[in-house]
Amino acid sequence: MIPFLDLAKVNAQYQQELKNACSRVIDTGWYIMGKELEAFETEFADYCGVKFAIGVANGLDALTLTLRAWKELGKLKAGDEVIVPANTYIASILAITENDLVPVLVEPNIDTYNLCPTIVEKAITRKTKAILPVHLYGLISPMPELIKLADEYNLLVLEDCAQSHGAKINGKKCGSWGDAAGFSFYPGKNLGALGDAGAITTNDENLARAIKALRNYGSHEKYKNIYQGVNSRLDEIQAAMLRVKLSYLDIETDQRRVLANKYKNEIVNAKIRLPSWNNDEEHAFHLFVILCDERDELQKYLEDNEIQSLIHYPVAPHKQQAYEKFNSLSLPVTENIQNCILSLPISSLLSVDQANHIIKVINDF
Numbered sequence: 001m002i003p004f005l006d007l008a009k010v011n012a013q014y015q016q017e018l019k020n021a022c023s024r025v026i027d028t029g030w031y032i033m034g035k036e037l038e039a040f041e042t043e044f045a046d047y048c049g050v051k052f053a054i055g056v057a058n059g060l061d062a063l064t065l066t067l068r069a070w071k072e073l074g075k076l077k078a079g080d081e082v083i084v085p086a087n088t089y090i091a092s093i094l095a096i097t098e099n100d101l102v103p104v105l106v107e108p109n110i111d112t113y114n115l116c117p118t119i120v121e122k123a124i125t126r127k128t129k130a131i132l133p134v135h136l137y138g139l140i141s142p143m144p145e146l147i148k149l150a151d152e153y154n155l156l157v158l159e160d161c162a163q164s165h166g167a168k169i170n171g172k173k174c175g176s177w178g179d180a181a182g183f184s185f186y187p188g189k190n191l192g193a194l195g196d197a198g199a200i201t202t203n204d205e206n207l208a209r210a211i212k213a214l215r216n217y218g219s220h221e222k223y224k225n226i227y228q229g230v231n232s233r234l235d236e237i238q239a240a241m242l243r244v245k246l247s248y249l250d251i252e253t254d255q256r257r258v259l260a261n262k263y264k265n266e267i268v269n270a271k272i273r274l275p276s277w278n279n280d281e282e283h284a285f286h287l288f289v290i291l292c293d294e295r296d297e298l299q300k301y302l303e304d305n306e307i308q309s310l311i312h313y314p315v316a317p318h319k320q321q322a323y324e325k326f327n328s329l330s331l332p333v334t335e336n337i338q339n340c341i342l343s344l345p346i347s348s349l350l351s352v353d354q355a356n357h358i359i360k361v362i363n364d365f
């Protein structure tokens, strides 16, 4: 079986370095909010081209705490509307509703799966205060156009970069376009810890300061609490793992890009619609998602041919039981996407032989 993603194999490449980093932390006797986190935050901020990175417990918290900080700073208030793509992972929406903000779900561009500036502009009302573009599957959203809209209508922009580490447009990386961005380092993400982790990136010093307090019980100074904060810290061990993995991120992304181009050039079955992108720099290829009207048959057929594939995501957030109030919304583009998408293996370790096998099997479907 060709697995969708063999994480043990991915991390085995760096096993010695990871173990050394782990031992280094164990030996210090300092496991939370220490030198590894500080170093990772500096290195990740540099990587993204921003002034500040703030480590938190996971990607959902990165988004939630940013919106929360904007509320604390008086830039958002309960009831404000946030425009967000309807076809995203539910975490993007949870961060909004957790803060008593109102998600305005808009249809994506069918070719990119991402926000379309024209549709976003039509959704703007007097209550709109923010846009939350999700760089889904690793493809950066049309940020120059979205930033222009945000400037024009005085909106905040929070990028969801959970799937797009390193993707850039016009040479500028995701995570540096918006007022802030949330990253996930869930183990299966392009930059993955060996457990849960996340980060916020921003150039706004006040925002960075507020988030640093919020992640630590609302406190900058021990026993002095200025907000009703939470406990959402990035552990020293995970920060140390991430420092190792960050140094290989661009190499792994390049391997994903080679594979994506191979799929794009060699999959020629008329039943399959391939993803589109302008240039490799814009796409980090967290996922390689194809469309097929006979998706369920295709997935079964791939499985019969020893190829594991997954669906990201089979049910859109507005169709979930958790969001009953949105169940009746009509979002046909999003719903159609859910029924036709299929994610092919695109791990940095997939061999040419495995890729050739996948391509041949798909072309014979």
Ligand SMILES: *Cc1c(COP(=O)(O)O)cnc(C)c1O
Binding pocket: 058, 059, 060, 061, 088, 089, 091, 092, 134, 160, 162, 163, 183, 184, 185, 186, 196, 197, 198
């Ligand atoms: C993974 C993911 C998140 C949440 O990240 P966690 O670290 O799992 O909390 C948020 N948004 C998107 C688009 C994701 O893919």
